[in-house]
Structures are given as structure tokens and as C-alpha cells.
Amino acid sequence: MRKFISACALLSTLLTGGVEAAEADHLFVWVQYGPDGIEARAVTSQAACPPALVDGVELAMNERSAPGDAYPVRGCSLLLKAATQSASVQGQALPLPKPHPNRILVIGDTGCRMKGAIAQGCNDPHDWPFSRTVEQSVAQKPDLVLHVGDMHYRETPCPVDKSGCQGSPFGDNWDVWKADFFDPAEPLLHAAPWVMVRGNHEDCRRGGKGWARLLDPYAFDVTKGEAGCLPTSASFNVDLQGVTLAVLDVSTALDHEDTGQVDWYRPQFEQMKALKGPVWGVFHRPVWAIEDYINGSPIGDNPNLARAARDALAPQVTAFISGHHHAFEALSYKEDLPIQVISGHGGDELAMHVPPITTGMVINGATVDEVAIRTGTFGYSMLERAPDDATGLHWKLTAYDLESRVLAICDLNGRKLACQ
Numbered sequence: 073m074r075k076f077i078s079a080c081a082l083l084s085t086l087l088t089g090g091v092e093a094a095e096a097d098h099l100f101v102w103v104q105y106g107p108d109g110i111e112a113r114a115v116t117s118q119a120a121c122p123p124a125l126v127d128g129v130e131l132a133m134n135e136r137s138a139p140g141d142a143y144p145v146r147g148c149s150l151l152l153k154a155a156t157q158s159a160s161v162q163g164q165a166l167p168l169p170k171p172h173p174n175r176i177l178v179i180g181d182t183g184c185r186m187k188g189a190i191a192q193g194c195n196d197p198h199d200w201p202f203s204r205t206v207e208q209s210v211a212q213k214p215d216l217v218l219h220v221g222d223m224h225y226r227e228t229p230c231p232v233d234k235s236g237c238q239g240s241p242f243g244d245n246w247d248v249w250k251a252d253f254f255d256p257a258e259p260l261l262h263a264a265p266w267v268m269v270r271g272n273h274e275d276c277r278r279g280g281k282g283w284a285r286l287l288d289p290y291a292f293d294v295t296k297g298e299a300g301c302l303p304t305s306a307s308f309n310v311d312l313q314g315v316t317l318a319v320l321d322v323s324t325a326l327d328h329e330d331t332g333q334v335d336w337y338r339p340q341f342e343q344m345k346a347l348k349g350p351v352w353g354v355f356h357r358p359v360w361a362i363e364d365y366i367n368g369s370p371i372g373d374n375p376n377l378a379r380a381a382r383d384a385l386a387p388q389v390t391a392f393i394s395g396h397h398h399a400f401e402a403l404s405y406k407e408d409l410p411i412q413v414i415s416g417h418g419g420d421e422l423a424m425h426v427p428p429i430t431t432g433m434v435i436n437g438a439t440v441d442e443v444a445i446r447t448g449t450f451g452y453s454m455l456e457r458a459p460d461d462a463t464g465l466h467w468k469l470t471a472y473d474l475e476s477r478v479l480a481i482c483d484l485n486g487r488k489l490a491c492q
């Protein structure tokens with residue numbers, strides 16, 4: 073009997089250990105755009121970066137970040153040629169860019185909030201529904217995924233009186249990045265290439281070390297900044313054959329006026345003048361939009377981005393795509409300014425006090441012309457290129473909830489917006 077129990081215990085240990093080892097060895101792979109083009113990326117706890125199989129040829133992946141500093145995993149990358157036909161890593165196929173992407177999925181603000189006494193039920197997909205956002209998004213068969221920032225939200229321990237997040241990790245470490253982003257996002261990482269945008273939750277006080285190691289479009293250097301986390305990065309551009317994305321890191325753009333910040337962002341808007349239009353500015357914090365009132369004053373616009381953009385904006389910049397406000401918003405303006413789209417309802421606590429924004433409302437000098445706002449509902453947005461459009465100017469924007477019911481439909485035509 074004792075021998076039987078010992079054998080069972082040994083088997084159990086082997087099985088459990090085996091499961092844990094398999095879990096620890098789990099390999100995450102994806103494709104993302106960066107300043108040099110498209111990159112295959114991987115995160116692994118294996119002893120070295122795995123090779124990639126690219127058009128039938130085995131190529132070594134580069135180690136972009138070695139294990140260290142609460143990250144017992146290595147980040148790997150491999151620049152891919154634009155003409156690459158097939159690529160995989162250890163049998164996992166990589167989704168390669170389509171030459172003319174027509175369906176651009178926009179998700180944002182997806183992590184599970186744990187800060188002080190405020191905590192979502194991170195273990196409950198109805199209270200923190202990012203995995204459902206991913207499931208519904210995959211079913212939409214996007215050609216490209218645009219995450220407009222704020223992936224990392226578990227900053228402090230789960231409060232003892234909150235049953236829905238007990239056992240959750242917290243802080244800037246791999247366990248949080250895995251729970252908040254990589255585990256739930258994995259099916260969507262396999263569905264299409266991504267553009268990763270840095271949110272304020274990826275600044276160096278929150279999840280910035282993980283951002284720098286794993287998702288930053290630029291190279292990682294542990295000797296720079298705070299353990300490799302830099303306060304901000306330069307913009308880069310993505311040519312989508314008919315529309316160009318200008319991706320900005322506005323994670324640390326202040327809500328109050330700061331001349332130094334205006335001087336930092338102005339050239340990033342100015343360089344858009346040289347890009348093939350139409351151009352969409354893609355960055356986390358919206359410019360002329362509101363999320364709430366405090367003491368009777370609207371909040372949620374960004375004065376530094378507004379000043380930088382007004383000084384330098386090119387006419388072919390037709391839209392800004394952002395998150396940060398935990399709702400869906402689409403706005404156009406009576407002044408000749410880009411449309412603002414906000415898709416920040418991907419999983420984190422929703423904004424519940426967005427005031428009714430109406431035609432004629434003035435937000436930091438921009439007068440609202442057309443507007444659609446949907447609050448209190450989790451979801452995602454899809455931008456679809458109009459089938460007969462050769463200019464890149466005409467797109468349909470649809471906001472969905474997590475039953476894939478339509479929340480709003482808007483027609484984008486250059487800087488003109490018309491919503492149902």
C-alpha cells in the first residue's frame with residue numbers, strides 16, 4: 073500500500089511538475105511593425121532564442137532582452153523582409169502582413185485594474201473581459217491589429233476584501249505581463265500582425281520595463297534609462313499601401329501645458345508632411361476629446377499635443393486613432409482638423425461619466441462638428457477600407473460590443489465624419 077501511495081505521489085509530482093514545466097516553457101510568438109519594418113518577435117523561458125523558419129530557411133532569432141530584473145524570460149526578434157511568404161517559430165505559424173490591409177482592428181486599454189482599493193475581478197471574464205474582446209476580435213478576421221496602448225494595469229496587490237482578483241500578481245514583472253496581456257491576447261497575436269502603441273500604463277513608473285523588454289518597437293538596451301526603460305521614444309511610420317500610420321509615443325504627454333513637451337512633439341507631427349497621404353496619427357492620448365468634467369471643466373484633451381499638432385499638421389493627416397478614454401468616441405471638428413477616433417473600451421474599467429458631447433461644443437479651441445460616443449460597454453472597433461476607394465480616404469468605422477453587436481457606424485471620408 074505504501075509503495076502504491078509513493079508511486080502515486082511520484083506520478084503526481086511528475087505530472088504536476090511536467091505541466092508546470094510545460095507552462096513555464098510556453099513560447100509566445102507574434103509579428104509587429106517597427107521603425108525598420110516588420111519583425112517576428114518571441115518571448116521564451118528556453119535557454120536561447122529559438123530559430124525561425126522563414127520561406128523554408130532556418131534563421132537564428134536575435135536576443136533583444138536577456139532574462140533579468142523580474143523577467144525570467146528572454147525577448148527575441150528577427151527582422152523580416154517585406155516579401156516574406158511564410159514564417160514560423162517552433163511550429164507556430166506567424167501571421168504576415170497583407171499587401172493591402174483592408175480590415176484594421178483597434179483595441180485599447182485592455183489590462184485588469186488593480187490599484188489601491190480599486191480592483192477588477194481579474195479572474196472573472198465578465199468583470200475583466202479582455203479574453204472575450206480577443207475572442208470576438210479574432211472572429212472578425214482582421215488584417216492588422218492596432219493596440220492603442222495601456223496593456224499593463226496590475227500595479228498593487230489585490231485587496232483582501234476583493235474575491236475576484238485573489239492570487240493575481242502585481243508590479244512590473246513577467247507574471248503581470250503574462251496575465252494582463254500575453255495569455256489573453258495570444259489568439260489575436262496569432263491572427264494578424266500588430267502595431268503596438270505605448271500607453272501611460274507602459275511608462276517607467278508602471279509597466280515600462282516589460283514594455284521595453286518585450287514590445288517596444290525599438291531595440292532594448294538594459295544599460296539605458298531605468299533598467300532599459302526610456303521615458304519616451306521617437307515616432308515611426310507604417311506604410312499600409314494607401315494609408316500611412318505615424319505612430320507616436322505620447323505615454324508621458326502631460327495634461328497641463330509644458331513648452332518643452334510641445335517642442336518634443338512638434339517635429340513628430342511635422343515629419344508627417346513628408347509622408348504619403350492619407351496619414352493617420354496613431355497614439356495613446358487623444359488631442360481634442362473629453363472623458364469627464366472636474367469642477368465644471370471638461371478634461372481629457374491634451375494641450376501639449378494640441379499645440380504641437382496645430383503648429384505643424386499636414387493637410388494629408390486625416391485622422392488620429394487613440395485610446396486612453398475607456399469608451400468609444402469618434403469626433404470631427406468645424407475647423408480643418410483630423411478626425412479623432414478613440415477605442416479604449418477593451419477590458420479595463422469603463423469610463424462612466426463621459427459627458428454628452430454635442431455639435432458646437434468647443435474643446436480647447438476645436439469645435440465639435442460630428443460625434444458618436446458609446447459608454448458603459450466593453451468592446452472593440454473595426455476600420456474597413458471602402459471597396460471602391462482607391463484614395464485611401466474612405467473607410468467605415470464600426471464599434472462593437474462583446475456580443476459583436478454594433479454600437480455605432482461611422483463613415484470616414486478624409487476629415488469628414490458621418491455617424492449613424
Ligand SMILES: [Fe+2]
Pocket residue numbers: 222271272273356395396397
Ligand atoms: Fe491611458
